[in-house]
Amino acid sequence: MVKAKRRAVTSSQRVAEQKYPTAPKRPSSPGRGHAAVPSRPATGRADPVTPVSHRALDLSVAIGRGLVLPNPILVASGTFGYGTEYSEVVDVDRLGGICCKGTTLKARIGNPPPRVTETPAGMLNSIGLQNPGVDAVIARYAETWATWTTPVIVNVAGESVHDYVEVARRLDGVPGVAGIELNISCPNVGAGGLQFAIDVGAAGEVTAAVRRATDLPLLVKLSPNVADIRPIARAIADAGADALTAINTLSGIAIAQGRGRPLLGNIYGGLSGPAIKPVALRVVYEAAQAVRIPVIAIGGVTDLSDVLDFFAVGAVAVQVGTAIFADPTLPLRLVDELAAECGRLGMTSYRDFIGTALPKKAGQPSSKGVEYRP
Numbered sequence: 001m002v003k004a005k006r007r008a009v010t011s012s013q014r015v016a017e018q019k020y021p022t023a024p025k026r027p028s029s030p031g032r033g034h035a036a037v038p039s040r041p042a043t044g045r046a047d048p049v050t051p052v053s054h055r056a057l058d059l060s061v062a063i064g065r066g067l068v069l070p071n072p073i074l075v076a077s078g079t080f081g082y083g084t085e086y087s088e089v090v091d092v093d094r095l096g097g098i099c100c101k102g103t104t105l106k107a108r109i110g111n112p113p114p115r116v117t118e119t120p121a122g123m124l125n126s127i128g129l130q131n132p133g134v135d136a137v138i139a140r141y142a143e144t145w146a147t148w149t150t151p152v153i154v155n156v157a158g159e160s161v162h163d164y165v166e167v168a169r170r171l172d173g174v175p176g177v178a179g180i181e182l183n184i185s186c187p188n189v190g191a192g193g194l195q196f197a198i199d200v201g202a203a204g205e206v207t208a209a210v211r212r213a214t215d216l217p218l219l220v221k222l223s224p225n226v227a228d229i230r231p232i233a234r235a236i237a238d239a240g241a242d243a244l245t246a247i248n249t250l251s252g253i254a255i256a257q258g259r260g261r262p263l264l265g266n267i268y269g270g271l272s273g274p275a276i277k278p279v280a281l282r283v284v285y286e287a288a289q290a291v292r293i294p295v296i297a298i299g300g301v302t303d304l305s306d307v308l309d310f311f312a313v314g315a316v317a318v319q320v321g322t323a324i325f326a327d328p329t330l331p332l333r334l335v336d337e338l339a340a341e342c343g344r345l346g347m348t349s350y351r352d353f354i355g356t357a358l359p360k361k362a363g364q365p366s367s368k369g370v371e372y373r374p
């Protein structure tokens with residue numbers, strides 16, 4: 001439950017305001033850029049709602065290089081296809097942004113089945129980046145994306161710096177492509193299979209190379225599968241990324257019941273869903289203190305309180321992933337609920353939620369997971 005004390009202005013929040021200016025105000029139209037405030041408080045409580053005029057409420061956020069999200073609720077890569085699959089059931093133009101499915105230079109058929117399994121409070125997937133390749137993605141979807149007001153950010157994956165650069169180059173200047181999100185949780189074939197995301201040098205190198213190849217806004221997605229996220233976050237920011245997104249899935253294994261063998265065809269899968277939210281909170285908390293570029297949070301968002309928790313640890317926006325499989329309308333509901341919550345608290349911008357849980361001075365990370373002291 002969100003309490004009014006969240007409004008208290010802290011020094012870290014003032015820092016957040018300096019770091020993450022919201023976009024210049026634009027004329028609003030219902031459902032385009034500025035969400036309407038629903039008459040019912042999102043929390044279901046009967047507290048008096050301070051009316052905030054639709055015009056006064058600004059949910060937009062500037063990510064960098066001219067990319068302005070109309071609101072801070074996006075859909076996560078791999079959980080919303082290319083957007084077109086959902087456009088019949090969801091008004092995609094009311095989303096803050098769409099991160100499309102992972103896209104590679106050449107088509108990929110993905111991993112052998114089974115590819116997904118449920119886990120307590122989450123799921124494991126090993127889709128293996130099945131996609132038709134960047135040229136086919138552009139040919140099939142970009143024209144439609146160009147008709148949407150919602151920014152479409154293409155999630156890019158590769159097995160070498162060359163792969164990433166080439167995909168970025170082909171996306172550069174394509175109408176309908178608003179930005180790139182680098183999925184660097186991929187093995188770098190050139191470096192013997194070491195993931196780009198877990199190596200400071202490789203993470204910086206691939207970011208810098210893509211930065212040189214495109215003027216598109218560049219988001220880089222962090223992996224939680226590291227001991228200390230801060231040097232990696234800094235290397236990516238120093239290499240020219242406009243924003244960080246965090247987190248990708250956690251590496252895991254499921255055993256087939258009664259068979260004593262790995263369940264997934266690929267053995268390993270990526271864990272997502274509510275189970276990973278505390279890890280995502282920790283990574284965002286540490287990354288937000290390490291860099292001065294915006295951080296967009298991902299990991300287990302299922303309701304408004306999750307969104308507000310991520311704002312508290314410094315995220316300027318959130319992506320909804322696994323929860324979309326259960327309810328594709330959730331992201332839009334969250335936009336409305338966030339607007340309602342701002343209205344209830346008499347806020348004219350959701351920015352006041354950002355960074356309230358951050359310490360005044362950046363502290364040491366607690367990423368070892370063994371620091372339990374009774």
Ligand SMILES: Cc1cc2nc3c(=O)[nH]c(=O)nc-3n(C[C@H](O)[C@H](O)[C@H](O)COP(=O)(O)O)c2cc1C
Nearest residue numbers: 076077078102125183247248272273299300321322
């Ligand atoms: C089925 C599935 C496919 C995914 N595919 C991608 C992908 O192609 N690229 C990527 O960067 N992340 C991918 N992800 C990770 C999500 O974008 C997100 O980072 C992760 O699931 C955590 O968020 P969540 O707990 O809200 O699902 C995928 C996740 C799922 C569940």
